[in-house]
Amino acid sequence: MKGVSGNRRLFAVIGIAIVIGFAVLAWAAIRPGPMDFAGATVALSDYDGDMTGVPEDFQSTDPIARGGYLADAADCLACHTAEGGEAFAGGRAFVTDFGTIYSTNISPDVETGIGGWSDADFVRAVHEGVSRNGDWLYPAFPYAAYTYLTESDVLAIKEFLFVQPPVRRVPPDNTLRFPYNQRWLMRFWAMLYNPNERFRPVADRSLAWNRGAYMVEALGHCGDCHTPRTPLQSLDNRRKFGGGLAEGWRAYNLSSHESSGIGSWSADDFESYLKTGRAENRGSAFGPMAEAVHLSFKRMTDSDIGAIVEYVRSVPPVETPDLPTVRMQPAAPDPLAGASADDNPRGLEIYSAACAGCHGWTGENDLVPHSTFTGSRAVNDPTATNVALATIHGASSLASPDGAVAMMPAFGEIYSDDDIAAVSNYVVARFGASPPAITAEDVARLRETH
Numbered sequence: 089m090k091g092v093s094g095n096r097r098l099f100a101v102i103g104i105a106i107v108i109g110f111a112v113l114a115w116a117a118i119r120p121g122p123m124d125f126a127g128a129t130v131a132l133s134d135y136d137g138d139m140t141g142v143p144e145d146f147q148s149t150d151p152i153a154r155g156g157y158l159a160d161a162a163d164c165l166a167c168h169t170a171e172g173g174e175a176f177a178g179g180r181a182f183v184t185d186f187g188t189i190y191s192t193n194i195s196p197d198v199e200t201g202i203g204g205w206s207d208a209d210f211v212r213a214v215h216e217g218v219s220r221n222g223d224w225l226y227p228a229f230p231y232a233a234y235t236y237l238t239e240s241d242v243l244a245i246k247e248f249l250f251v252q253p254p255v256r257r258v259p260p261d262n263t264l265r266f267p268y269n270q271r272w273l274m275r276f277w278a279m280l281y282n283p284n285e286r287f288r289p290v291a292d293r294s295l296a297w298n299r300g301a302y303m304v305e306a307l308g309h310c311g312d313c314h315t316p317r318t319p320l321q322s323l324d325n326r327r328k329f330g331g332g333l334a335e336g337w338r339a340y341n342l343s344s345h346e347s348s349g350i351g352s353w354s355a356d357d358f359e360s361y362l363k364t365g366r367a368e369n370r371g372s373a374f375g376p377m378a379e380a381v382h383l384s385f386k387r388m389t390d391s392d393i394g395a396i397v398e399y400v401r402s403v404p405p406v407e408t409p410d411l412p413t414v415r416m417q418p419a420a421p422d423p424l425a426g427a428s429a430d431d432n433p434r435g436l437e438i439y440s441a442a443c444a445g446c447h448g449w450t451g452e453n454d455l456v457p458h459s460t461f462t463g464s465r466a467v468n469d470p471t472a473t474n475v476a477l478a479t480i481h482g483a484s485s486l487a488s489p490d491g492a493v494a495m496m497p498a499f500g501e502i503y504s505d506d507d508i509a510a511v512s513n514y515v516v517a518r519f520g521a522s523p524p525a526i527t528a529e530d531v532a533r534l535r536e537t538h
């Protein structure tokens with residue numbers, strides 16, 4: 089008798105677990121689309137005006153240059169080039185909680201790249217996340233965004249890629265753990281999270297706004313870094329632009345929230361940030377954002393930057409509880425002012441030896457204006473994540489051949505995890521708005537994300 093009631097209980101527990109499981113799955117599966125906040129959409133052909141392709145103020149009529157413009161806007165180069173490697177030859181490592189994924193070779197080499205791919209193969213990969221051999225691709229490749237591209241834009245990108253130098257290179261094998269190494273599972277991911285549909289404009293919004301939406305949602309994939317993810321790695325558009333992670337770096341809140349987002353930024357601040365990697369008293373772009381500025385946003389026309397800004401500014405506010413209002417005043421010039429110096433002598437020592445020369449004691453230095461800490465979100469982030477990463481890897485949004493000023497060197501090799509935690513805490517305590525809390529263990533973990 090005991091056995092029967094035990095079984096009954098077991099079945100009841102299993103039954104409840106299944107119901108909860110399905111409820112969780114349904115909740116996870118039913119996520120708003122990236123543009124659902126804006127209202128009803130219509131088919132492209134029903135909208136008066138075309139927001140796809142290259143913008144009107146893009147001068148070149150050469151089809152290859154047009155494909156290049158779109159490939160830059162989609163930032164294919166950044167992910168498909170290894171550090172110091174040849175363009176588009178793949179092999180860049182993406183370290184995830186589930187293991188490491190390497191990007192593929194998309195140069196036109198026939199054997200190791202995509203030189204043998206037909207138009208249909210390429211369109212299927214970009215829209216559906218399926219490789220030429222039928223393998224399902226991991227969403228580290230943002231095809232759930234690129235799926236919104238028109239077919240002619242995808243083919244323009246292909247045409248551009250196919251005139252790049254072919255490179256023979258086989259990227260390293262992924263080192264994903266079970267069950268993540270089972271590619272076929274990605275089929276279910278795609279079923280749930282890849283809408284596999286082309287861009288649909290919002291009928292009652294302007295052409296510029298819809299162009300911005302196309303740039304952001306189909307090409308620029310800002311949300312891939314700036315929108316938080318669900319446990320199944322889909323974008324959580326219930327908290328659209330509420331802040332996400334990009335290779336360990338915090339990609340901050342881009343919503344119009346006044347204190348946690350960029351609601352207090354003017355349109356000019358935002359345009360300048362995207363075009364130059366910096367805006368007065370808003371900090372500089374560094375890490376993956378600096379790369380996106382360099383390889384992508386900087387190459388866009390003014391009309392496209394303006395459209396992106398208009399669109400992003402229309403996204404409703406989302407609060408990120410751990411991001412306080414950014415402090416807009418410089419620190420006191422006296423190095424020993426404030427309690428932080430006494431609490432953290434090692435941080436003060438390192439700052440004084442290695443940082444103050446460029447960043448000054450107030451966080452502002454007229455000789456290196458783009459190193460200003462005042463108004464920077466990173467310096468006001470109590471987790472100090474990006475401050476520690478900038479210290480480990482250096483920062484260089486202006487380090488392009490045309491604008492190398494005083495770029496910030498990497499300190500990861502010189503300093504221990506304890507040291508980096510100490511100086512990061514010092515910077516946030518002295519120049520930011522809230523008490524910092526990064527430990528040597530956190531720093532050790534951050535080192536592994538690259």
Ligand code: HEC
Pocket residue numbers: 159162163164165167168182189190191192193194202210213214218219220224225226227228229230234245
């Ligand atoms: C955020 C990083 C990222 C960006 C941006 C990106 N890719 Fe990828 N891509 C990847 C990764 C990682 C893979 C490998 C996925 C896998 O192995 O499942 C990949 C795979 C691919 C594949 C499949 C190749 C094969 O051999 O199966 C193609 C094609 C491709 N990308 C083209 C593009 C194009 C075109 C662009 C720009 C429009 C682009 N990618 C932008 C990361 C990226």
Ligand code: HEC
Pocket residue numbers: 365370371372373374378438439442443444445446447456458459460461464465466467474475478479483484485486494495496497499511512515
């Ligand atoms: C040679 C000059 C130089 C030195 C030395 C230097 N930095 Fe920097 N740092 C810069 C510049 C320039 C930038 C802006 C980089 C950019 O353009 O993205 C910057 C950016 C930063 C940022 C990002 C600020 C933002 O805009 O949000 C942080 C944090 C930072 N530095 C911390 C440090 C710390 C900590 C040290 C000492 C361990 C240090 N820096 C040493 C020049 C320097």
Ligand code: HEC
Pocket residue numbers: 304308309310311312313314334337338339340341342349350358361370371372373374375376377378380396400464465466474
């Ligand atoms: C590859 C990942 C990635 C992509 C794609 C990306 N960003 Fe970022 N972004 C970041 C990271 C990381 C930061 C934080 C580092 C910093 O402040 O430079 C950041 C910072 C920013 C900031 C500064 C926020 C603040 O409070 O200081 C703005 C504004 C921004 N991004 C806008 C955009 C827009 C608009 C797009 C798309 C057109 C975009 N980003 C695409 C990673 C990304």
